[in-house]
Amino acid sequence: MALSSSEIDLFERFRPRLEAIAYRLLGSASDAEDAVQDTFLRWQAADREHIETLGAWLTKVLTNLCLNQLTSARARRETYVGQWLPEPLPAGDRMLGPAETAEQRESVSIAVLTLLERLSPNERAVYVLREAFGYPHGEIAQILDLTEANCQQIHHRAKQRIATDRARTQPDAVTTRKIVEEFLAATLSGDVDGLVQLLTTNATGVADGGGHVPARATPVTGALTIARFLRGAWQPALVERYVGTGALSARVADVNGTPAVLALVGDRVVGVISMDVTTDGVAALYIQANPEKLRRLWPTS
Incomplete structure (x- = not known):
């Protein structure tokens, strides 16, 4: 039926x-867009006169499409070649969704999106709908066609x-940014x-190159091992070999609601x-280098 x-x-x-719900459920902006478009097509084909509450109906269709995708x-x-990490988004991207509460902001961080991968599809859906959207x-x-008790x-x-894996305390926003800036200076x-x-002594580092x-192919563990890995990886000749020529630079920018380091070749985020970041130090690094997952960051460069 035509709309x-x-x-x-x-x-x-x-x-x-x-889109904000789908992104949190899937960890991929492109997959989220596809899920929302499929939801639109389902709505277009539905008997719309019998849909009592459109928002609830769309959320149900979308969530179940995302569960199938998961x-x-x-x-x-x-x-997948190597480690899989979520697709990062720049500040202002509407897929980041609401950010009024600490729970909403944390639910879209790369750290939490990565942890959500360890949950079952139903656990992830319940967590996202409850914590991020209330x-x-x-x-x-x-x-989800469950009982309320379930x-x-x-x-x-x-x-x-999620709480068990994030047992350490996070510092305030100003302190977090200062630590990230110090991290960038030491890396450069x-x-x-x-x-x-x-x-932190037992810090971990995960990198996604997507082939x-x-x-x-496996996480890097331990502060000294990670520090040496970063010193080796941050070499202009190595970057030029794999991502192209141009002036290599880096800066701090908000990504998924928290400060992160952007590496650029020319004006392109690579x-x-x-x-x-915890009160004990940087507990984990999530290095996204897969060019297919960096496209939404280019307009900010």
């Missing part, structure tokens, strides 16, 4: 929220798993000792180092 212009406008009012994505990621358990239960149990389990100067001081640029 009127008013019906299209109505869907567009929901699109930013749907199931197939796990199979695809078994053949849906009551009754509505989430209807969206939904509450799943949320408790998912939240506990090749100051191994300075980097070691900024990292397009070289990246460690890498992002997101960090899990």
Whole structure:
């Protein structure tokens, strides 16, 4: 059934929220866009006169489409070259969604999006809908065709798993940015000792090259090992070999709501180092170098 212009406008009012939900569920902006477009097509083909609450209906359709994608994505990621990390987004990208509360801001950080990969599809959906968008358990239960009691149990389990992996305290925004700036300065100067001081003893580093640029197939563990790895990786000749010629530079910018290091060749972003900054130091590095996952960052460069 063809859509009127008013019906299209109505869907567009929901699109930013749907994209924000889908991005948190899938960790990929391109996959989120596809899921939202599929939701639009389902709505276009539906008997719209019998849809009582459009927002609830769209959220249910979208969430279930994302759950199907998550199931197939796990199979695809078994053949992914190297480590898989979420797609980073620049400040102001509407897929980041609401950021009024600490829970909303944290739910879209690269650190938490990476941890969400360890949850089952249902756990991830319940966690995202509850923590990031404040849906009551009754509505989430209807969206996922669960009982409300089961939904509450799943949320408790998912939240506990995330909290266990993020047991350390995060510093305030000013301190976090200062640490990231110090990290960048130490990296650019090749100051191994300075980097070691900024990292926690058991820090981990994960890099995603997607098979397009070289990246460690397994995480790097330990402050000294990571510091030496960064000193070796931050070589102009190495960068030129794999990502092209041009002036190599770096700067701090907000990515997924937290300060991160952008690596640039000319005006093109070729890498992002997101960090899990705690009061004990930098506990984890998430290095995104897959060019297919950096496209939305180019306009900020």
